[in-house]
Amino acid sequence: MSFDDELKDYKLVAPDVDALLRHFERRYMNPTASTPSLLAAAGPLFEELSPLAPLNKDGEAKAIWLRIPRGTIEDYDTFEDMREWGEVETHAEYEARWLEEYPEELSWYRLVAVQSFEPDGKLRYVGISLGNETIVSMLVGERPSYVQMGRYEEAVACRLCSLILPAVRESMALLADGSYNQMVATSLPYQFRVGVIRRRDLWQVEPDVRASDYDGLSEESVRAFRELVESGMNNDGKIGRTTDFTANDFFRACKLGYESIGKVCEGMAPSELYRRYADGRDEGLTGRGYGLNAGPGIDFDDPKAWDEWYFHRSQRGGHPWEVVPGGNSTHVELYVSHDKRKLEWKFRLGEISEEEYERGLEGAGYYFVIAGKHRQFEAVSFYLALSAAGLPVVIRDAEQLLARLDGTDWVGVVPHHVFPRYCEGLFPDEYGKIIDFTHVFKGGDAWFDQIVWLPEEEAAIAKPSAECA
Numbered sequence: 407m408s409f410d411d412e413l414k415d416y417k418l419v420a421p422d423v424d425a426l427l428r429h430f431e432r433r434y435m436n437p438t439a440s441t442p443s444l445l446a447a448a449g450p451l452f453e454e455l456s457p458l459a460p461l462n463k464d465g466e467a468k469a470i471w472l473r474i475p476r477g478t479i480e481d482y483d484t485f486e487d488m489r490e491w492g493e494v495e496t497h498a499e500y501e502a503r504w505l506e507e508y509p510e511e512l513s514w515y516r517l518v519a520v521q522s523f524e525p526d527g528k529l530r531y532v533g534i535s536l537g538n539e540t541i542v543s544m545l546v547g548e549r550p551s552y553v554q555m556g557r558y559e560e561a562v563a564c565r566l567c568s569l570i571l572p573a574v575r576e577s578m579a580l581l582a583d584g585s586y587n588q589m590v591a592t593s594l595p596y597q598f599r600v601g602v603i604r605r606r607d608l609w610q611v612e613p614d615v616r617a618s619d620y621d622g623l624s625e626e627s628v629r630a631f632r633e634l635v636e637s638g639m640n641n642d643g644k645i646g647r648t649t650d651f652t653a654n655d656f657f658r659a660c661k662l663g664y665e666s667i668g669k670v671c672e673g674m675a676p677s678e679l680y681r682r683y684a685d686g687r688d689e690g691l692t693g694r695g696y697g698l699n700a701g702p703g704i705d706f707d708d709p710k711a712w713d714e715w716y717f718h719r720s721q722r723g724g725h726p727w728e729v730v731p732g733g734n735s736t737h738v739e740l741y742v743s744h745d746k747r748k749l750e751w752k753f754r755l756g757e758i759s760e761e762e763y764e765r766g767l768e769g770a771g772y773y774f775v776i777a778g779k780h781r782q783f784e785a786v787s788f789y790l791a792l793s794a795a796g797l798p799v800v801i802r803d804a805e806q807l808l809a810r811l812d813g814t815d816w817v818g819v820v821p822h823h824v825f826p827r828y829c830e831g832l833f834p835d836e837y838g839k840i841i842d843f844t845h846v847f848k849g850g851d852a853w854f855d856q857i858v859w860l861p862e863e864e865a866a867i868a869k870p871s872a873e874c875a
Contacts, residue, residue: 418569419477420513423537426569429562430539437531440544447564448532448542454574455519458581459868467520467533470581470865471590472573474515476508514595517574534567538823541566587864594862596848597822600832601857602840606813611853619810621783628811631786634793635804645798647745647771651713653677653691653706656742659774660684660729662795663740663788667730677706685728685737689719716744730784735827738778738785745770773798779841782807806841818843819857834860 416422458468482504485497494500515537522531534542541563580586609616620628634640648655657676664679665671671679681694688694690701704711730738746767753763774792776799778785785801792799801807809815818840820829826843833840848854 416565416569417477417481418474418572419481420474420508421477421481421483423474423513423515423566423569426562426566427537427539427541429559430541437543437545440532440546441560443564444542444544444560444567445532445546447567448534450571451534451567451574452519452521452532454571454578457578457867459866461863466522467518469516469518470574470577470586471594472515472517472536472570472577473512474570474573476511476513479504482508510595514598515570515573516598517570534563536566536570581865581867587862590862590865596846596859599819599821599859599862601819601846601859602816602833602837603819603853603857604813605810605815605817605842607856608817608853609813611856612851616813619782619813621781623783623786623811627786627790630790631811632808634789635808639793640800640804642743642773642775642800645773645800647769647773647798649771650709651742651772652709653704653712653715655772656680656712656740657706659792659795659797660740662791662797663729663784666787666791667784680729683729685725685731687724687728688726689715689724691715691726716742717746729788730778730781732781736780738776738781738788740788741775741777742772743775744772773800775799776801777803779803779807782810803839803841806839809838810842815842816840819846820844 416426455468455470458470461467461469479501482500485494485500488494488500488503494503516535518533518535520531520533521529524530529546532542532544532546533540577586580589605619609619623631638644654676657680660680660683661671661676664683669679669683674682677692680688681692686694691704693701693703704715727739727741728737729740732738749758749763749766749770752758753760758766774797776785776789776792778788779802786807789799789801806815816833816837818826818829818833818837820826820832820843822845824832826845829843830840846854846857
């Protein structure tokens with residue numbers, strides 16, 4: 407059955423484009439073999455984009471914003487179908503749903519297109535993303551071993567490539583006459599933009615957020631944390647080392663941390679607390695692991711057994727240091743670090759000589775490193791407890807944690823299609839190290855007007871190459 411037999415005659419309106427894009431939702435497109443029909447459909451699109459400069463000097467990807475009309479209510483899902491499905495009862499409800507989904511006359515879609523070539527100039531790869539969905543990802547001239555794009559998806563991709571051509575022509579015409587970048591700067595909807603807000607400005611508008619940022623830390627704890635950091639002692643070059651280290655030394659440090667955050671610890675040995683409260687993937691440390699992390703366990707009181715496990719365990723795919731489990735980036739880690747690893751790394755990179763490496767080993771030993779910038783209550787409490795016990799310990803992101811608690815740092819506002827984690831690369835250095843990211847909703851967040859929106863990267867017409875000049 408052909409594509410046209412299965413699907414309606416789609417128009418260049420936002421509901422139709424979205425309906426086609428839904429065929430690719432949440433699907434990672436591994437490169438597939440190219441087909442003549444898909445190459446033919448993509449060709450005119452790349453021809454229209456040929457004057458556009460790549461995103462960066464040495465890159466191959468090009469990007470441009472497209473504006474596509476929302477059409478009329480007749481272009482939306484049919485009223486009769488939605489009423490049959492129980493989604494609406496009246497035509498007024500139907501119209502309200504349409505306006506809620508498409509409140510503006512124009513919908514915006516970012517088009518990213520890339521062509522890669524072999525050294526001899528032959529086309530090697532073609533990739534196209536529209537509205538943050540990969541619709542084309544194909545290798546040219548060979549059939550890789552990946553699962554191939556289905557014929558139905560191929561037909562949808564071909565239709566999309568052809569359907570958006572008028573919108574591409576419009577944006578390229580605006581770029582040619584010099585009005586495109588100004589149009590994007592003034593009209594791009596906030597849902598697609600990157601911005602920042604000073605945390606204390608956010609607190610002023612929504613005071614409850616401050617309590618959330620403190621995460622249960624008392625003013626006394628924050629004051630003690632600040633004193634430690636400002637004293638300069640949160641520096642691995644200014645703290646001591648432990649040479650004869652054992653598993654029980656690690657478990658006892660964990661116990662101090664668990665007590666500081668209010669975990670029930672009475673009646674349990676430190677190793678039992680670790681097994682109860684930590685992640686559990688301990689790479690054979692306790693003998694209670696499972697799967698890849700299974701192992702016989704080690705003698706908890708033998709420094710040699712610890713050294714052997716620490717330096718020579720067969721794999722490092724577990725999470726033995728994840729002492730407070732959480733999501734992908736919201737856990738707390740209590741690393742046991744050893745100077746030998748850092749010295750080995752510097753030696754391999756040629757930063758130190760063999761003599762400096764050997765000399766460094768003379769004073770080498772173990773110390774603790776706490777990481778948990780998104781769990782400030784647990785991370786800071788662990789740090790204070792281990793410091794008070796006289797253990798050699800440092801905490802990562804200390805200055806950023808303090809800035810958060812003081813409200814002097816920036817919170818990053820990211821586009822709605824971006825998951826608000828690991829977004830540091832979206833923000834210039836002038837805003838420091840941003841560690842918190844969020845979405846914003848106009849009309850829902852009272853601090854919306856306090857946001858400083860960052861300028862969009864400007865598109866440009868490619869300069870002629872030296873050969874063509």
